[in-house]
């Protein structure tokens with residue numbers, strides 16, 4: 127077989143580096159700088175592998191790959207590209223490109239891929255190509271996100287279990303949806319379950335369903351999320367918050383591919399792809415006995431780690447513009463963001479990650495007086511990075527609320543109650559401590575009725591005796 131490589135690259139610097147590395151390995155490399163020149167070469171002689179950039183002076187290298195693949199079905203193609211979106215990554219993998227390398231790439235890795243491609247010719251892909259390029263929801267072209275996109279493309283045509291890890295608000299749910307929407311199960315359902323949002327005693331019936339009369343309140347048969355997701359994807363969000371008992375049943379379901387409704391006898395075969403996510407560090411939880419080790423290994427087949435926003439600050443500009451556009455779609459005034467405002471946004475710590483940035487942009491869109499948002503507006507509305515730095519808490523109650531909102535679970539239909547509970551609890555405890563646990567005086571201090579206080583203490587499960595000063 128030939129050892130000839132065709133390199134399609136219009137940046138002479140990059141081309142030289144690649145040619146040198148490949149020639150050192152004994153390959154003969156021909157370099158062309160565009161699509162037209164590429165096609166002339168390919169018509170002439172066979173190549174073992176082609177490496178191609180995407181943005182070429184005379185067109186989009188990817189758009190022309192389907193025709194090329196028809197002409198040279200056995201030639202592996204390695205796509206190199208700077209500034210990739212998830213869209214480019216997916217298009218490259220759909221086109222059965224042998225490998226996809228976001229620039230800047232590791233030269234040794236590239237050489238290894240070429241060697242492998244030259245020895246093992248790729249099968250032509252059978253996945254339809256999505257050339258619309260629209261509707262792919264993940265914004266950001268940072269190097270860190272390139273790694274995420276690459277992992278996503280690797281799980282689209284199989285059913286491997288994916289575990290998405292990352293701080294709250296980094297986009298884990300969005301990644302889960304992308305895996306489903308872009309993958310081979312896209313015509314099936316995408317069903318999400320948030321283990322943190324379901325009361326512990328209902329989680330099994332939520333996952334597996336129940337038969338009529340299985341427990342008090344089970345007035346009719348109910349189909350669980352596993353069955354709802356049949357043929358599609360089941361997204362298990364906040365898996366680290368799942369109680370142990372439910373973990374055991376989940377593991378059994380994953381091992382056997384069958385479920386049993388609560389109170390039911392029959393085992394039901396389900397065909398679901400599992401994508402799980404958590405913002406917790408599961409390893410210490412395993413050590414502490416709160417997360418099953420065997421379940422962890424079941425789920426952690428393909429881990430995808432989402433970096434916190436502060437480690438990919440070069441995504442902030444694109445995200446900010448994306449959210450401003452989204453805000454207009456939701457009826458907020460049209461705004462433009464100035465470069466100095468972007469620079470100001472890039473200085474924040476964004477402990478609540480993309481979710482916090484999104485909320486901040488919406489707030490800016492709503493409050494800014496001018497159409498153009500500049501650094502002064504950012505500072506007026508969000509404060510300075512220094513004022514919210516350190517432990518991430520801004521001054522006062524409003525600041526504490528904002529800090530909480532950055533990490534809040536955002537449970538649909540619950541946020542108001544969750545937020546109030548966050549503040550009511552320490553407030554009531556404070557009043558009890560201040561009054562030596564005397565409920566009458568605590569109620570007076572708070573300015574609420576004593577019975578109201580008593581009821582709230584019960585609701586929030588606060589033990590007034592536990593609030594006595596012990597000094």
Ligand SMILES: Nc1ncnc2c1ncn2[C@@H]1O[C@H](COP(=O)(O)OP(=O)(O)OP(=O)(O)O)[C@@H](O)[C@H]1O
Nearest residue numbers: 263264265266294295296297298299300405480481
């Ligand atoms: N790369 C991104 N591009 C566009 N929007 C994003 C991106 N990442 C996150 N978002 C948006 O940020 C918000 C939070 O994302 P998401 O709910 O997916 O985070 P999460 O990691 O699942 O959070 P949690 O752990 O709290 O559930 C959503 O509104 C989501 O649409």
